Amino acid sequence: MRDEVRLGDARSLRAYAHPLRMRLIGLLRGEGPMTATQAAARLGNTVPNCSFHLRQLAKYGLAERAPGADQRERPWQATARYTSWDDDSDDPAVRAATDSLNSVLLGQYVERAQAYLAARPDEPVEWRTAGGFSDALVHVTADELRELTQRIDDLLAPYAVARRGTRPVHLIHLALPHD
Structure with a gap:
């Protein structure tokens, strides 16, 4: 599996923004x-719906048939660990597709946070105190x-692979310029 698949055209960005x-892909x-x-x-x-969308993901290089798949059982796999795209296009169609994709992604972040809040009372105290929400207002240039x-990405890289005794945790990073 590659580290990254990069989307750059409006069509592939719109296709992923579902x-x-x-x-x-996350699954x-x-x-x-x-x-x-x-x-x-x-x-x-539904199976037909998932099958259709997996084929669409394959069309844009995000998923593929897993090795060893036979005609009876046909598993899929992601082609890369991450999907990335640029937010700096001058093309209005690419900008609109990027905005749509970012909006869907933000909605999924909110859903994850709400699911965490709903399940939080059932978490062991060590996980309730380790997880949560925070923010920081920093004063920086664009560079x-x-x-x-x-630096944040580099700090997180060693924790990207599952190890014995670990649990998956979504760390959501938003860098939102403030007025």
């Missing part, structure tokens, strides 16, 4: 190869913000 497609990245039937059961969706974001 909530179910983003959930499917394949988090849990490994699975069939459309398995994905549908995990996501509470410093890029550097800070890179």
